[in-house]
Structures are given as structure tokens and as C-alpha cells.
Amino acid sequence: MSLVEISNLxxxxxxxHVLKNINLEIPRNIIFAIMGPSGCGKSTLLRAxxxxxxLNPNAKVSGQVKIDGIDVYSDKIDxxxxxxxFGMVFQIPNPFPHLSIYDNVAIGPRMNGLVKNKSExxxxxxxxxxxxxxxDEVKNDLKKPASMLSGGQQQRLCIARAxxxxxxxxxxxxxxxxxxxxxxxxxxELMLELKEDYTIVIVTHNPQQAARVSDYVAxxxxxxxxxxxxxxxxxxxxxxxxxxxxxxxxxx
Amino acid sequence: MKSGKIxxxxxILFIVTTLTIVVGIVISLINSSYPIFLRHGFGFISRSVxxxxxxxxxxxxxxxxxxxxxxxxISIATPLAISLAIFASEIIPSxxxxxxxxxxxxxxxxxxxxxxxxxxxxxxxILHKYVMLPLHNYLGFIPLFSVKPTPTxxxxxGVLLSIMIIPFASSIIREAYTAIPYNxxxxxxxxxxxxWEVVKTMLGYIxxxxxxxxxxxxxxxxxxxxxxxxxxxxxxxIPKSIFDMGYTISSLIANQFPNAEAYKYMVPAxxxxxxxxxxxxxxxxxxxxxxxxxxxxxx
Numbered sequence: 001m002s003l004v005e006i007s008n009l010x011x012x013x014x015x016x017h018v019l020k021n022i023n024l025e026i027p028r029n030i031i032f033a034i035m036g037p038s039g040c041g042k043s044t045l046l047r048a049x050x051x052x053x054x055l056n057p058n059a060k061v062s063g064q065v066k067i068d069g070i071d072v073y074s075d076k077i078d079x080x081x082x083x084x085x086f087g088m089v090f091q092i093p094n095p096f097p098h099l100s101i102y103d104n105v106a107i108g109p110r111m112n113g114l115v116k117n118k119s120e121x122x123x124x125x126x127x128x129x130x131x132x133x134x135x136d137e138v139k140n141d142l143k144k145p146a147s148m149l150s151g152g153q154q155q156r157l158c159i160a161r162a163x164x165x166x167x168x169x170x171x172x173x174x175x176x177x178x179x180x181x182x183x184x185x186x187x188x189e190l191m192l193e194l195k196e197d198y199t200i201v202i203v204t205h206n207p208q209q210a211a212r213v214s215d216y217v218a219x220x221x222x223x224x225x226x227x228x229x230x231x232x233x234x235x236x237x238x239x240x241x242x243x244x245x246x247x248x249x250x251x252x
Numbered sequence: 253m254k255s256g257k258i259x260x261x262x263x264i265l266f267i268v269t270t271l272t273i274v275v276g277i278v279i280s281l282i283n284s285s286y287p288i289f290l291r292h293g294f295g296f297i298s299r300s301v302x303x304x305x306x307x308x309x310x311x312x313x314x315x316x317x318x319x320x321x322x323x324x325x326i327s328i329a330t331p332l333a334i335s336l337a338i339f340a341s342e343i344i345p346s347x348x349x350x351x352x353x354x355x356x357x358x359x360x361x362x363x364x365x366x367x368x369x370x371x372x373x374x375x376x377x378i379l380h381k382y383v384m385l386p387l388h389n390y391l392g393f394i395p396l397f398s399v400k401p402t403p404t405x406x407x408x409x410g411v412l413l414s415i416m417i418i419p420f421a422s423s424i425i426r427e428a429y430t431a432i433p434y435n436x437x438x439x440x441x442x443x444x445x446x447x448w449e450v451v452k453t454m455l456g457y458i459x460x461x462x463x464x465x466x467x468x469x470x471x472x473x474x475x476x477x478x479x480x481x482x483x484x485x486x487x488x489x490i491p492k493s494i495f496d497m498g499y500t501i502s503s504l505i506a507n508q509f510p511n512a513e514a515y516k517y518m519v520p521a522x523x524x525x526x527x528x529x530x531x532x533x534x535x536x537x538x539x540x541x542x543x544x545x546x547x548x549x550x551x
Contacts, residue, residue, distance in 0.1 A: 052442055057346075084444035094435045098457045107453065108443035158439070165443060 001069060003028045003169060003199050004049065009063035011044050011053065018044050020223045022063070026169070026216075031191055031200045033214035033231070035207055037251060041223040042203040043091075046171045049201075050086035051079055067168060084112060087162030087170040091177050093154035095146035095161065102142040104157055105129060108165045124164055132160035133190050152183025159190065170194065172202040176209070188213050207247045211235050219243045221251075281530060285523035296524055302488045304514075309521040313488050315528060317406060317498035318474055320491060321484065324410025325417060325473040330466050332414070333421035338451055340422075341429045353426070360419035368482035371412040376403040376483055379411060384495055401495035402485070409484040409500070413473045421469035428461030429454065460544045467540030471533055477502035501529045 004026040011019035018041045026032050034042045047053040049065050051072060065072045072082045095104045105125045108114075115121040125142075129135040134156045138149070146157055155175060162170055172191075176184035191200055191213055204210050210217050211231060218228040219242070227234060227243040238244040245251050288296055288309060299310025340352050384401035391397050401407070432454050440450040455462065485497025486507055499507075505522050512518040 050442060052438060055438065055441060080444040080446055083442055086442070088439075088442040090435055090439065092435055094433070094439045096436065096439070096453065096457065098459070108445075111449045112444050161439075161443070 002026055003067065004201075005064075005066040005069075006049070007064045007066075009045075009048060009065060010061070011041070011048055012060045013056070014058045018223050019048065022225050024218060024225060024228060026199060026201060028199050029195060029197075030215040031195055031202060031213050033210035033217045034201065034203045034220055035205065035210040035217060036220035036246070038205055040220045042205070042220055043173050045220065046088075046173055046201065046203050050083050050088060050171060052083070052088070054079075080112065084108075084165050085168045087159075087165060087167035089155065089158050089162055089170065089172045089175045091174040093151055093158055093178065095149070095154050095157045097145065097147035099146060100143050101129075101138050101146050101149070101157060104146045105160050105164045108161060112165065114165070125160075128160040128164040129157075131163050131194070132156045133186070133193075134160055150183070152179050152186060155179060155183070155187060156190065159187075159194075163194075167198075169199045169201065172200060174203055174205065177205075207235075207249070211247075219246060221246070278530070281523060281527045285520050285527045288517055288520035288524040291517060291520075296521070297528065300488065300490050304511075304518055307515060307517045309517065309524075311501065311504065311521070311525050311528070313490055314499040314501045314504040314525065315532075316491060317409075317484065318500040318502070318529065318532070320406050320494060320498070321409045321413055321480060321500055322470055322473040324407060324494065325413035326466065326470050328411060328414035329418045329421055329469060329473075333418045333465065333469070334425055334455065334462065336418060336422040337425035337429050338455075340426055342447070342451060353423075356419040356422060360423060364416065364476060364479040365482075367412060367416050368479035371408065371479055371483045372404065375412055375415075376408045379403070379408055384408075388495060395492070396494055399493040399495045402497060404483045404485045404497065405495050406484060406491055406498045407494045409480045409498075410494070412479055412483055413476055416476065416479060417469035417473050420472060421465040424465035424468065425458070425462055428458040428465075432457060463540060463544050467536065467543075470536055470540075474529065474533055474536070475502060477506050481506045501525045 002025040004024075006022055006024040006026075009019055009022040009024075010017070022045065034045060036042050044053065044059075048061055049067075049072070053059045053061060061073070063073075067082075067085050070077070072085075096107070099107065102125055105128050106121055109121060109124055115124060126135060126139075129138065134153060137153060138157075141148075146154065149157060159170075159175075176187050179187065188209070191202065194200060195215075202210075202213065214231045216229065217231045217234050219226045219234070219240075221242055227238060227240045229239075234243060235247055238247060242251070292299075292308075292310065296310055297315065298312055300312045301308050301310045303309070336356065340349060340356070344352060380401060380403040384397075384405075384407060387397045388399075388401055436457065437450060437454065440453050445453065480500050481503035484500060484503055486499055486503060487497040488499055489496065491498050505525055508518065508522060512522055
């Protein structure tokens with residue numbers, strides 16, 4: 001069974017149909033890229049998975065998203081449980097600027113009651129920061145505000161914050177779009193490392209990035225899923241004309 | 253001369269004029285009040301007496317009254333102002349939002365004599381019957397509630413003040429709350445927080461604005477005159493409980509100025525009260541600024 005199974009997923013903003021009948025399976029322990037030009041529905045697809053889309057009062061969703069066989073849109077489900085299964089990293093690094101580095105990582109487990117005591121929390125925070133390759137840079141500054149970190153560090157802190165909830169999958173919404181090239185390549189290295197234990201879905205408008213990091217890639221265009229397959233396949237022998245034009249940079 | 257230059261000069265002129273006026277007020281406060289300090293020294297602040305015949309003045313009761321009514325006002329207003337701000341920006345449907353905000357802003361701008369009139373004839377009897385008498389009857393052993401209440405007293409003044417400053421504090425908090433970047437809220441929800449947990453986290457993010465709102469409101473409560481004068485009782489005694497009738501510095505000045513000039517030392521005494529009110533306000537503001545700055549440095 002694939003980790004995530006999306007079937008007949010549709011989404012609207014008001015009258016605007018932004019995701020059109022998406023069917024998609026995401027296997028385990030791989031990096032899955034969703035690429036496409038701006039406004040094609042990539043970010044919406046990501047937010048439809050962890051039900052963050054509902055924060056927008058104009059958004060409407062129909063269809064099914066299953067994680068480990070459980071439908072996240074089922075009536076009986078606890079929405080906070082759903083969101084904990086998907087760690088999320090955003091386009092603009094968004095640690096809570098008023099909280100310390102430590103508290104940024106600790107706030108999720110604390111609010112969700114995932115740890116029993118302080119030492120367990122300390123361990124979890126250390127583990128998450130190590131996983132995000134940030135521990136060595138911040139271990140002496142844990143009490144300092146997150147806002148003092150550089151953009152790349154902030155993004156890795158956000159990755160640590162997501163990891164601390166022990167999610168089943170990590171969603172990354174153009175995580176390097178606002179970073180300098182050095183910081184961006186660090187994030188890409190980190191993704192390859194995290195793949196050992198996690199499944200990562202990355203949304204990108206940059207086909208080169210998709211080619212560099214992903215194992216599978218889906219091409220989304222105007223709300224429709226045009227093509228999906230192994231990255232090497234899609235980039236060397238795309239089935240669809242639109243995909244071919246996109247990967248060589250003629251659209252987008 | 254270029255128009256930019258003219259603009260710059262007139263700007264400087266306005267700034268200098270404003271500053272001169274402020275400094276002038278402080279100087280005249282000191283200048284007009286020093287006779288009373290020469291006469292009574294620290295006794296002017298530490299004693300409770302208002303005897304124009306013998307020209308003996310000590311304004312401890314109104315000073316305490318100002319502090320007590322403001323403290324009551326701020327402890328009621330703070331949680332309610334925060335709740336109102338959250339309610340207005342998170343809970344109510346967006347169609348009603350501007351209506352609620354307009355009503356709240358209107359409340360902030362009502363003339364205070366209207367609050368005073370309503371406080372005297374509507375609020376005071378209700379508080380007396382349903383809040384103060386029960387508190388006194390059942391919890392009268394607590395010193396705070398020990399005095400048998402009359403409708404107008406320090407407590408009534410404090411509650412009325414809180415109603416007056418809630419919209420004021422709330423609108424500052426609300427502005428800050430609505431200005432929270434959307435992606436911070438998204439981040440909070442993505443961590444599996446409930447709506448209430450998100451609100452709590454976001455309140456932490458805007459805490460300097462909450463401090464600012466509360467301290468500005470406190471400054472307003474301390475200076476408020478007319479409405480307080482109508483419900484505080486205007487009696488010169490050291491309060492033994494919050495149900496005692498009392499005075500505040502501003503209500504004292506408002507009540508006594510008409511006959512002050514008949515006595516040699518009453519005008520200086522009223523100026524002395526004004527100077528003390530000014531100083532206390534200044535200290536509160538400085539503490540507030542200090543708190544805000546400390547929070548800002550932290551984040």
C-alpha cells in the first residue's frame with residue numbers, strides 16, 4: 001500500500017476550480033516532487049492533504065486523501081491528528097519569532113501532549129535539531145529567539161519543528177524559494193538525508209530542483225495532473241507534450 | 253525657497269511649539285504648586301485632610317482613590333479587552349466584524365459625561381443590588397468587601413472606568429491581532445494545534461501590543477475625570493474597602509476648583525494634586541515602555 005492515496009480530489013476557491021480530479025499515489029521513503037508553473041494548484045494540493053486548505057473560508061474540497069489507508073476527510077477524524085501526520089515546511093521560513101529556538105521545536109509536542117516530562121522533551125528537541133542539521137549551530141543558543149537565526153537556519157528550524165511531531169510524511173512548499181543558493185543546497189542535502197526515514201513531498205516551480213532531488217515527479221498544469229512517474233523517466237522520456245515543453249523551460 | 257524647505261521649517265516650528273507647550277505645562281504645574289509643598293512638605297501627600305478654613309491640605313485619599321479605581325478598572329478591562337479583540341478578529345463571521353468593530357470604536361469615543369450619567373443612574377444601582385451587597389453579605393469578612401456599600405463608591409467608579417477603557421485597549425490589541433502574518437497562523441495549525449491553542453500562541457506573538465494597549469488604557473483610567481466624579485462618592489477619607497466612597501485626584505480637582513480661589517492655599521493644593529497625577533502617570537508610562545521594550549528585545 002502506498003503511504004498516501006489521493007483519489008478524485010477536487011478543490012475550489014469560490015467558483016474557481018483549482019484542482020481537477022486529481023488521482024495520485026505517493027510511495028514510502030522517497031522524495032516526491034510536484035512541479036508546475038505558478039498558480040497551477042501545487043500549493044493547494046499540498047494543503048488539501050493536511051487539510052490546511054480549510055483555513056481559507058472560500059475553499060471547498062471534494063474527494064479522498066488517505067494516509068496509511070485512513071481517509072483524512074472522514075467525518076469521525078480528529079483534524080489535529082491529521083495535521084500531525086503531515087509535517088509542513090513553508091515557502092517563507094516562519095518560525096515563531098517571539099519564541100526561543102528551543103520552544104519553537106518544543107511547542108508542537110507540548111501542545112499535543114506527546115511528551116511526559118521535561119527530560120523527554122529535551123531529548124526530543126535535541127533529536128529534531130540534529131535531524132535538521134541545526135544542533136551544532138544552535139546548541140549554545142537554545143534560549144535565544146528564533147528571529148536571530150539566518151534565513152537558511154530558520155528554515156532548518158522549521159524542519160526540526162515539523163520533525164518533532166514524528167510525522168509520517170513531510171510536506172515542503174517551495175522550501176528554498178526564499179533562500180540564497182548555499183542555504184538552498186543545504187536544505188536539498190538535508191532532504192536526501194531525511195529520505196532514509198521519511199517520505200517527503202516537495203512542491204517546486206523549478207524543474208531543475210525536481211530533477212536534482214526527487215525520485216518521483218508529478219507535473220501539474222492549470223489544476224490538472226498532466227503526468228506522473230519516476231523522475232528519470234519523466235525528464236528523459238516525457239509522455240505528454242506539455243510536460244516536455246515544461247521541463248525544457250518553454251512554459252512556466 | 254523650495255517647497256520642501258518650507259515644509260521642513262514649518263514642521264520644525266510645529267514640533268518646537270508642541271514641545272514648548274508641554275514643557276510650559278510642567279513648569280507651571282511645579283511653579284503653581286510649590287507653595288503647598290513649602291507649607292506641608294511631604295505631609296501634603298501622606299496625610300488625609302481637606303480643611304480650607306485652616307488652610308490644611310493632604311491628598312492621600314484621592315491619591316489612593318486614583319490608584320484603587322485604576323487598578324480595579326485595569327484588572328477587569330484587560331481580560332475583557334483581549335477577549336473582545338479575539339472575538340472580533342477570530343470568532344464572528346466577517347459580515348458582522350465591521351459592525352462590532354464600529355460599535356466598539358464608537359464606545360471609545362463617547363463623551364465621558366454620558367458614561368457618568370449612565371453609570372450613576374443605571375450601572376450603580378444594578379452593581380449595588382446584584383454585586384456589591386451579595387459580596388458584602390457573604391464575603392464581608394474579607395477586608396476588601398468589609399464596608400456596607402452605597403451605590404456610588406470606588407468599586408462602581410472602577411467598573412465604570414473598565415467599561416470606558418475596554419474598547420480603547422481592545423482596538424489596539426485587535427489591530428495587532430489582525431496584522432499577524434497569515435503564514436504564522438498556518439504554521440501553528442500545521443502543528444496540530446486547536447483553534448484555542450493557535451490563539452494562545454498568537455497572543456504571545458503580539459504581547460508587546462497587549463502591554464501597550466493595557467498601559468495606554470491605564471493612563472486613560474487614571475486621568476478620567478467627569479464620569480468618575482459622578483459615581484465615586486466624593487468623600488475625603490482613607491478607604492478601608494473598595495466599597496468605601498472616595499475621591500480621585502481628578503475628581504477632587506473637578507469638584508473643588510470653583511471655590512478654590514477664595515482660599516490662599518487651595519489653588520496650589522489643586523496644582524499639587526495635578527503634579528502628583530502627572531508624575532504617577534509618567535511613572536506608569538515609563539514602566540509600560542520598559543516592559544514593552546524588554547519584551548521586544550526578547551523576541
